[in-house]
Amino acid sequence: MFTARHTRLGLLASLLFSCLIHSPAWADSRCSERAKTLLLPAKVSCTYQSTWLDSGIVGKRKVIYQTPLGTPPAGGWPVVLMYQGSFFPLNDFTYYSNMPFGGYYEGKVIQTLLNNGYAVVAPSAPADLFWQTNIPGLAQAYEATTDYDFLGNVLSAIASGHFGPLNSQRKYATGISSGGYNSSRMAVSFPGQFRALVVQSGSYATCSGPLCVVPEQLPADHPPTYFLHGFVDAVVPWWSMDLYYDRLLHQGIETGRYTEPLGRHEWFAASPGKVLAWFNSHP
Numbered sequence: 359m360f361t362a363r364h365t366r367l368g369l370l371a372s373l374l375f376s377c378l379i380h381s382p383a384w385a386d387s388r389c390s391e392r393a394k395t396l397l398l399p400a401k402v403s404c405t406y407q408s409t410w411l412d413s414g415i416v417g418k419r420k421v422i423y424q425t426p427l428g429t430p431p432a433g434g435w436p437v438v439l440m441y442q443g444s445f446f447p448l449n450d451f452t453y454y455s456n457m458p459f460g461g462y463y464e465g466k467v468i469q470t471l472l473n474n475g476y477a478v479v480a481p482s483a484p485a486d487l488f489w490q491t492n493i494p495g496l497a498q499a500y501e502a503t504t505d506y507d508f509l510g511n512v513l514s515a516i517a518s519g520h521f522g523p524l525n526s527q528r529k530y531a532t533g534i535s536s537g538g539y540n541s542s543r544m545a546v547s548f549p550g551q552f553r554a555l556v557v558q559s560g561s562y563a564t565c566s567g568p569l570c571v572v573p574e575q576l577p578a579d580h581p582p583t584y585f586l587h588g589f590v591d592a593v594v595p596w597w598s599m600d601l602y603y604d605r606l607l608h609q610g611i612e613t614g615r616y617t618e619p620l621g622r623h624e625w626f627a628a629s630p631g632k633v634l635a636w637f638n639s640h641p
Contacts, residue, residue, distance in 0.1 A: 388424055389451075389469040400455035402465040404472060411515060413508030416484070421512060422448060423479040427474050434525035435477040436553075437516060438637065440468065441533025443559075447486035451478075459534065460624030464578075467532070469495045470630040477524050481512050489540040492566045500547055501634040513551060530637045532556040533623060535594065539563055542602070545580045553588065554640035555583045556633045559591055559623050561598040562605075570598035570603045582612035584628055584636040588621025 381599040389404035410418040418502050425435055442448045443459060453465025468478050483489050483505075488575020490496050490505040500506055517550045544552045546563045562572045583606060587599045596617065606613040614636070616625045 386427055386473050389462060394455055400462060402453050402462065404451035404468055409513045414504045415599035416504050419482045420509055421479060421481045422450065423477065424451065424472060424519050425477040426475050429450050430523040433474065433527065434523040436470050436530065437448065437477040437479055437524045439529065439531040440478050440480040441489065441531065442483055442536030442539050443533065443535035444488040446480055448480040454549045460626060460637040463627060463629050464534065466630040467633050470634050474634055478523065479512065479516065480523055481509065481538065488536040491543040492541045493561050506547065512634045513548065516544050528553055530554050532558060535560055535623065539565060545577055549577060549579055552581045552638055556586065556636055557583060557628060558586045559588065559594050560624060561594060562602045565598055567593060568595050568598065570601060574610065576605055576609055580611045582584035582640050584613065584632065585615035586626065586632055587615065588618045588624060590620060591623045593623040602618055
């Protein structure tokens with residue numbers, strides 16, 4: 359026999375179920391989150407798809423990607439190319455708060471982009487190690503590298519619809535460390551392809567840590583570029599980013615930067631919002 363208590367429990371269960379199926383976190387996102395507990399780190403995880411594309415003489419490389427939920431805009435989803443840092447491949451879109459180099463916030467960048475209408479395409483560096491943009495001997499002959507072939511194929515795949523309904527006229531790039539240098543490479547070797555760039559803990563395409571010389575003349579069509587950098591970064595010194603930033607200012611190319619006062623070589627809690635804001639301001 360049902361009592362008033364049973365009725366209240368039934369109403370509560372019904373309300374809880376309704377909240378779950380109508381919650382934006384469940385219905386409107388490719389990503390899920392778990393808060394940090396006493397025993398488990400915080401987690402952010404986004405679903406993904408994968409494919410393999412040719413990279414020249416060494417064969418194919420993996421690309422993981424995802425599009426936002428919902429109906430794409432008329433021209434297709436704007437797309438962000440996400441470039442891995444050295445030795446930390448993007449094999450999936452799952453991140454934990456105990457990962458080094460602020461890896462959890464890289465996951466939050468991906469989540470923020472997907473939740474705000476940007477597709478994310480993450481190509482693999484050679485052997486999942488690091489990009490060839492600033493390797494001595496290759497940096498000066500970049501068009502002979504497998505990176506150049508591979509990334510050219512990634513851009514062609516975006517235009518052909520291989521990754522779904524993406525807008526090839528609205529491409530952006532970001533990445534950390536080696537991936538930050540590689541984001542700069544988009545301005546140097548793929549002119550006219552990108553609307554805007556965000557360089558996290560990196561500098562100009564051919565720089566490498568404290569070995570950094572920024573050319574006197576940057577490409578006239580260099581995309582607007584934003585920098586995120588830790589002031590006490592011991593791997594890629596803050597001043598090496600500053601050289602690049604100053605050169606962009608000198609040439610009248612739109613730029614901006616955020617310095618984390620005690621930040622090291624890492625993504626920051628501020629990174630997701632800063633990346634999104636910069637890309638949103640360059641539609």
